[in-house]
Amino acid sequence: MPDRPIPPNPAPLDRLSGLLEHCRVHARLFHQGPLCGVSTFPAEPGRGFLHVMRSGSLELRHAARSGLPRRLQVREPSLLFYPRPLAHVFHNPPADGSDFVCAELDFGGGAANPLARALPPLVLLPLARVEGLAMSLQLLFAETERVRCGQRLLADRLFEVVLIQLLRWLLDHPAEAGVQPGLIAGLADPRLARALTALHEAPGEAWSLDAMARHAGMSRSSFAARFKAVLGQTPAAYLADWRLTLAQAALRSGRPVKQIADELGYAGASALSRRFSQRLGQSPRQWLAQRP
Structure with a gap:
């Protein structure tokens, strides 16, 4: 179809x-x-x-x-x-x-x-x-x-x-x-803004490309292309970065990795740690040890 x-x-x-x-x-x-x-x-x-x-x-x-x-x-x-x-x-x-x-x-x-x-x-x-x-x-x-x-x-x-x-x-x-491609440009786009707002409000949901496209009121292919052009990265990459930003803030506040993983839609603490290491080159524990 x-x-x-x-x-x-x-x-x-x-x-x-x-x-x-x-x-x-x-x-x-x-x-x-x-x-x-x-x-x-x-x-x-x-x-x-x-x-x-x-x-x-x-x-x-x-x-x-x-x-x-x-x-x-x-x-x-x-x-x-x-x-x-x-x-x-x-x-x-x-x-x-x-x-x-x-x-x-x-x-x-x-x-x-x-x-x-x-x-x-x-x-x-x-x-x-x-x-x-x-x-x-x-x-x-x-x-x-x-x-x-x-x-x-x-x-x-x-x-x-x-x-x-x-x-x-x-x-x-x-x-x-003078806003360049990125989040502000995405939020200024009426259709992409609906998907981005949903991601921001519920980062732990099991987001698929289809689900994001539905929020934007766009077809899957059109949404993926528009998102990449306006924000400079794919929807999946943006969602991963958003979740890791929230994970970093939660780690700074002293919350355990297992609890953070559950809230952000990861299968468990090990899944969050793997993603953290892939994107940042350090485990959550190593990263936190270097924070002032």
């Missing part, structure tokens, strides 16, 4: 919640107020940055081999988002230093986090471009302007709200953001 496309489910789709529930992104406020002169932000493993410039101007500098322009001028209120470790330097006018709030970002799973891997190295975006951002920023700056009970905790959570709003914008405008 020939492959036949399956009508897609018309229900509204939440493309981010399942992903972020499994791979949390934690923000930590570390600066509020003007930045004058030279401010350096080093690259540290597993760490990103989200800067919000409310007023002023700055010259942004990167190293010669960073893959980004050596110098960029920012002259309007903007978001500057670095999802992966990348050193950068702000040069601010000393007379009228730009007004900033800045947060460090910790992507759950570190370098293996599929969201961090899929994003451009820098997203530089005027604040006015992101719909609904003004109210969140008003609350964020209000919390940083005077000390109150729970200020740091609330500011961190508000930064995470700003990040989710930014991710929404990226999903709706992938071409403008």
Whole structure:
């Protein structure tokens, strides 16, 4: 019987919640107020940055081999988002230093986090471009302007709200953001997004290519070809990487391999260990022993 496309489910789709529930992104406020002169932000493993410039101007500098322009001028209120470790330097006018709030970002799973891997190295975006951002920023700056009970905790959570709003914008405008093949491009595709969201929400299901294609409302052959073209890997390879990302996060939290294997759809602890060694070159125990 020939492959036949399956009508897609018309229900509204939440493309981010399942992903972020499994791979949390934690923000930590570390600066509020003007930045004058030279401010350096080093690259540290597993760490990103989200800067919000409310007023002023700055010259942004990167190293010669960073893959980004050596110098960029920012002259309007903007978001500057670095999802992966990348050193950068702000040069601010000393007379009228730009007004900033800045947060460090910790992507759950570190370098293996599929969201961090899929994003451009820098997203530089005027604040006015992101719909609904003004109210969140008003609350964020209000919390940083005077000390109150729970200020740091609330500011961190508000930064995470700003990040989710930014991710929404990226999903709706992938071409403008310079998104390359990968997860963001897949989630921006209406049909592939349904399959990806299902994988993120239920990673332990016995997923077959047919089952994924049904979620996408596509034939098996069309789905496989489209998935590879948009995400740069096969559906089976993406699912394996997603499960291993979750396994790494669970190992860091101290959970036993047998329990992790059961939740992620492996036949047992030995099956997970074999897959772990094939993809990462180490057993779960060896890998965990090298983590700080």
